[in-house]
Amino acid sequence: MESDAEILPVAGRSEWRDELRAMFSLAWPLMLANLTTQIITATDVLLMGWLGATQLAAATLALNLTYTFNLLLLGLLIASSPMMATALGQRSNAVRDVRRTFRAGLWLLAFTLPPYWLLLWHVGDIMRALGQTEELASQGQTFLRAYMWCTAPWLLFQLLRNFVSALERPAVVLWLSVAGIGVNAALSWALIFGHFGLPALGLVGGGLGSTLTWATMCGALILFVSSDRHFRRFHLFGRFWRLDWERTLALVRLGWPIGATMALEMGVFALAAYFMGWIGTPAVAAHAVALQLAALTFMVPLGLGQAATVRVGLALGRGDRAGIARAGWTAWIVGVGFMGAMALIMWIVPRALVTLFLADVPENAVVIGLAVGFLRVAAAFQLVDGAQVIGAGMLRGLRDTKWPLVFALVGYWVVGLGIALWLAFSLDWRGVGIWIGLASGLAAVAVLMIWRWIMRESLGLTHLRHG
Template sequence: MASAAHSFPSPNPWRREASVTLKLAWPLILSNLTMALIGATDVLMIGWLGARELAAATLGFNLAMSCAIFCMGLVTASAPMMASEIGRMGHSVRDVRRTFRQAIWAAVTVIVPFWILLWNTESILVFFGQQPDLARNAGLYISAYMWSILPFLCFIILRNFISALEQPVWALIISVIAVLANALFNYALIFGKFGVPAFGVIGAGIGSVMTNMLMFGGMALVVILHKRFRRYHLFGRFWRADWQRYRALWKLGLPIAVTMGLEGSVFGIAALLMGLINAESVAAHAIALQLASLTFMVPMGLGQAATVRVGIQYGRKDHAGITRAGWVSFVLGTSFMAAMALVFVLAPDFLIAIFIDASAPGNEKVATLAVSFLAIAAIFQIVDGAQVVGAGMLRGLHDTTVPMVFALMGYWFIGIGVGAGLAFWQGWEGIGVWTGLASGLGIVAILMLARWMMRQRIGLLP
């Protein structure tokens, strides 16, 4: 019997880790993709109104997303916290519930100042030198869109909870429904269909509010009704304070928020730099960025899976498991982005045609600029994938402060500094901005990977 047992060896642990990671990651990837498609749908339909409407909405959307990404970074701390709690004690209920509740409290706390900021979008854009008519339309769009951020954050926290339990497929189902609903809402509200008045760009913002409310409500029903989740009673006695866990979440989450905020806002600043060049550069930037954002959802999902898988092994104090969980996600993420880089190089005209008719009057320059931006985005793809998975790996180890410093150096000092210098001092214009972004992301990717490789030497392992 012993020899028979030896003839059937246990599965290779690396292969098993790859299987578990992909099983966890693919619903997260598709969920991220569907959320990106919601933004892409807004851009697509606003683009049908005209290039200037698209430019205005892009300026407003980038400002709002900079705020939303900061907030999302804060509540992202709930993922490694819940994962490590489950790894430490598989049947933990109380500690997981404590983290979930205080993540919601933190979301409500952090969103208020950003609502005040976004209410003044038009004035902010004018202050930064944007054209008054673009700033006015951007302000109209954001006056509605801003209210969608809180339900979106609550959806993210609920998704973190079910992901920590390695059951993320429900987030995918709800996200797919949301994409279809958002397209319907936008079509009706932007263009005045089905008996609804035509609101133009503000209609896209209203549609986003309705869509994110739908996503949060759907996910809340799942965790309340599903037998696997309802034993946690996530919404019970929600008013009770838990200041110890609230502070712990802020301590871990604030550096993540700053890191993600620096990354998100760098694209907002890039859009502002494009606005200082011309409206065509803003529109072309919006198209190239939407395409890059769609492919980014894959390594982002793998980074989220890495946070959970590394976090679980961190809770178990399994050093070999930590190594496998991190490297599997990293290889999968960077390999995918290398393949997408080839697509950007080989088929730019096809990709751009999804968003804009290059033959239409006034669109030729936008299409030409978008092609040039995509050429740089091909390099950008690989380093962007590497840095986001690297950040996810380190978050699983509850390491967030030093990666925040890396982000500040890479995204702002190098990314914006090099980009602005090339755009305005060297006369590269929009190509210079994108070159700077790629340079900054490359530096961050190298630093994240180096820190991961030194994790034992610098005391990150339990």
């Protein structure tokens, strides 16, 4: 086994500065794009909160199911990122290989979206089966039947984003995401409450506003990559009707563990929302607010993890073992440091953050109090949350996806869920116990991810495997 100190014996400060510069150049648009995308979701949560705690709880429960399945499909598409990056690193036949991978992503969407939409159409039945009240299930279904159609443009936008990121030019995604904040806020506000001459559609308006926003953003990105000189040479949509079974199956083989890993993490958080529903509607609303705040900070290490996948993948394609180590550790150190700073802010001023989403009035006192307690626990798991997502991105760049799936299964569903149920219901710690369980699961996964990264040489992960 060779350590990183042995792999990088002569790497001076200039190499690390160059890597930091390259990493940050790639990561900052991704981080901000992630952040702006999450702000779009947070805007929906904010507007639902203005409708009332019950509407917020219903929409949150429905969205949590959507997020879980969205991430499963997204994982299949995320596999295109290291595949494209490795092809570009090898340089030979890069244009053809990138186009084949992109086309495989299009076919995956064509195969998976129809059954997914059928599932979402009946989300109310799923919510009832998970023990939610008739009122929450009915309102959640009303919202999601308008919202569910945004999954197609959202997923296609992510596939296009992987393409521009692999070429290390992700800034266009940032600017479109920034524009999307304003478009979504205006559309959803107008359609929910009835402004600009539009009818007040309530929950339906919120779902419709998100669908129109993502359709607009996706259409704009398609036009850009089809016309920009740097991108159009790939002819991404050329003969898109040709089904490439070999590349599509390769994308599935690499991507299904990524999607399953992400879905397992989100699934635990979604299930936690349903546990909150067993405790009461105020607990669900408080969980939604605390989770949105935690999700906003999470967007930075998520972007660093995405950048690490590309940078590590490029180094893997070149056969540059020292470059692999520098790319991974640079992203990890920066991301964990940022999350440490965010943890301090959450711990010091949790109430000020919570009341950004909920008016500080007597009728919201219970929800605010619960959300503040949850956010203090969220502060404690900021470090491990950042460590695990960047660790996953580092391993993804090495095309290592199956063991991270095992880590997620054990960490989230055995350690995290087990501790959450024990603390919440056996010890009667209720909502805080659920959040401590979530934090424990994240910590377990973070330790396992970084252990595998450290062992990458002895495990043979730095040798490029084709297929």
